[in-house]
Amino acid sequence: RSYIECHTYVQSEGTMIMNLAKDYGLKVNSLIHFNEGYKIADQIKKNDAGASVFADWWDYKYEVYEGITYNAAVLLSQGVLTCLHSDDDEMGRRLNQEAGKIVKYGGVDEQTALKLVTLNPAKLLHIDDRMGSIRAGKDADLVLWTGHPLSVYSRASKTIVDGTVYFDEETDAEMKKQIDEERNRIIALILREPARPSSADMSNSPRR
Structure with a gap:
């Protein structure tokens, strides 16, 4: 229809x-x-x-x-x-x-x-019949807010789609922390590597 x-x-x-x-x-x-x-x-x-x-x-x-x-x-x-x-x-x-x-x-x-x-x-x-309100039997599509949902100061703290958590603010913050730590670890390794000696017949300046 x-x-x-x-x-x-x-x-x-x-x-x-x-x-x-x-x-x-x-x-x-x-x-x-x-x-x-x-x-x-x-x-x-x-x-x-x-x-x-x-x-x-x-x-x-x-x-x-x-x-x-x-x-x-x-x-x-x-x-x-x-x-x-x-x-x-x-x-x-x-x-x-x-x-x-x-x-x-x-x-x-x-x-x-x-x-x-x-x-x-x-x-x-x-x-x-499936969504639009919170009721038993409907799709579990939900957003949990840090404050009043109509406030510009509220953030989505958790998003659930069909009963599965797709976003969680605490988990997201932890993942960002892990990414930052991994980035810093890789940068530290690069900085510890000794500089490679230049070839006798090649300049260190970039070639055009």
């Missing part, structure tokens, strides 16, 4: 897409990037569609001039299944911090904000 995901920025595109889907008896699963989703949040809800949006990207090109930082909060307030995303590599690795912005922009509570990057995207992808 396939689900219709539509890439859109402005309100007119979103309205057109949902009207077109209605004419052909189709259902839009989610609207991606939708910076102006706040303008027709009630229409999105009426069509039982979801939205995957940026936390605060706006005013960097024509299509997003009317984007606002309260977009996700407005969509949530109208009952739209909403999640956060990014097509930027660095931001994509820090979506927990993006979710933290929604607490500031719109007064969304912390648990709801965290769902924007956990349970809600799993629901939009129709894989919430």
Whole structure:
């Protein structure tokens, strides 16, 4: 089974897409990037569609001039299944911090904000039976943090995928220590080697 995901920025595109889907008896699963989703949040809800949006990207090109930082909060307030995303590599690795912005922009509570990057995207992808929340029987994909997961000061201390630990901060620190010790050992051996005498018929200067 396939689900219709539509890439859109402005309100007119979103309205057109949902009207077109209605004419052909189709259902839009989610609207991606939708910076102006706040303008027709009630229409999105009426069509039982979801939205995957940026936390605060706006005013960097024509299509997003009317984007606002309260977009996700407005969509949530109208009952739209909403999640956060990014097509930027660095931001994509820090979506927990993006979710933290929604607490500031719109007064969304912390648990709801965290769902924007956990349970809600799993629901939009129709894989919430396997992931998106911590529950017996689901895939054991977990991140343990050194502090509040929405804080910019928190670090991922442990990452678990399918029940297997893929990253552990303490183990990583120990491995880095071993690497440093091995590097220093090799450098010390090199420095202890006597200098090789130059050949009588060859210069020590590099050849071109």
